[in-house]
Amino acid sequence: MKKMDKKVLIIIPAYNEEECIYDVVSNISKVASFADILVVNDGSSDNTYNELLRLEVNFLNLPINLGIGGAVQAGYIYAYNNNYDFAFQLDGDGQHNPKYIKEMLDILIKKGADMVIGSRFVEKTSYNQTFLRSIGNKFISFIIKLLSGKKIYDTTSGFRGVNKEIIKIFASKYPYDYPEPDTNMQIVLKGKNIKEIPVEMNKRNTGKSFVSPIKSIEYMLKVSLALFIAKIRKEN
Numbered sequence: 001m002k003k004m005d006k007k008v009l010i011i012i013p014a015y016n017e018e019e020c021i022y023d024v025v026s027n028i029s030k031v032a033s034f035a036d037i038l039v040v041n042d043g044s045s046d047n048t049y050n051e052l053l054r055l056e057v058n059f060l061n062l063p064i065n066l067g068i069g070g071a072v073q074a075g076y077i078y079a080y081n082n083n084y085d086f087a088f089q090l091d092g093d094g095q096h097n098p099k100y101i102k103e104m105l106d107i108l109i110k111k112g113a114d115m116v117i118g119s120r121f122v123e124k125t126s127y128n129q130t131f132l133r134s135i136g137n138k139f140i141s142f143i144i145k146l147l148s149g150k151k152i153y154d155t156t157s158g159f160r161g162v163n164k165e166i167i168k169i170f171a172s173k174y175p176y177d178y179p180e181p182d183t184n185m186q187i188v189l190k191g192k193n194i195k196e197i198p199v200e201m202n203k204r205n206t207g208k209s210f211v212s213p214i215k216s217i218e219y220m221l222k223v224s225l226a227l228f229i230a231k232i233r234k235e236n
Contacts, residue, residue: 006085007154008035008105011075013068014092017046021092025057028098035101038078039092042071068158069176080171081089088161096159100199104161107195114166114192117152117184118159123198136220140181143224147231148188153196166192178223185227189234 010028014021021039028037037044038058041048043065045224049226052059060074072089086108090096104116118126121137140155158180166187175182187194206217 001150002224004034006109007083008032009075009079009082009084010035010037010098010101011072011079011087012037012039012083012091012092013042013071013075014039014044014048015042015065015071016044016046016093017156018044018051020094021048022051022055023091024090024094025055027094028101029197030124031098032101035088037083038075040071040075042066042068043085062081067176069174069179072179073170073174073176074095076167076170076174084167087167089158091158095203097200097202100159100197101161101217103197107197108161108163111195112193113125113195114163115184115187115194116121116161117154117194117196118199119154119157119196120199120201121153122196125198125200127201135145139220140223140227143227144181144185144188147227148185151189152184152188155184175226178219178226182226185230186234189230 010032012021012028017024025037025039036058037062038214039052040060041052041062042045043062048229049061052061060078062071062074075089076087086105088104089103090098092159100118104118106117107113120129137155145151145156160180170183184194219235
């Protein structure tokens, strides 16, 4: 992609990602040289900080762990304060393939989307989820459709791109808990245009995801409550 006249920022929240953050940032730099990169080191207790120094990448070093919502919002505040036109979120564990950034940016610019979601479920991909995750995603998708009229297939994807207007919204208000489904709902209720594109996710480079039946049910209930609250606040 040729040098752009628009400012693009890629936000990477990272917590204890010493094993993979170097490769993640390096890979993004190769395929998205038109964009700036900001890593938000979310109070990591491992060697993530030193890896970022080795990379010589721009980063925010949060003194305490704020969680995914707080870390991502810190990135949006940075994007807003530095007048970026577009911002992207990619996880620090390497699951999100940066090759899709160009396509997502093209949709934001040429098709007038306010947000583009890299989706595992809008079309068939090779991604295999557990039964519990499948039920949870479909249930949350149903609740969002019920309350907003908009079908979002991948409600928990953290691979997203947004325009300048959404940057401003997220910089001023971004939920710390369940940020993806909550913000998806809020953006739809504001009458904004959300698009989803099919993406293939990479295997998690480090760590494991532990989901028990009880935690899955608890997650669905808490997210549903947050979505109903968002709907009530919008109507009032």
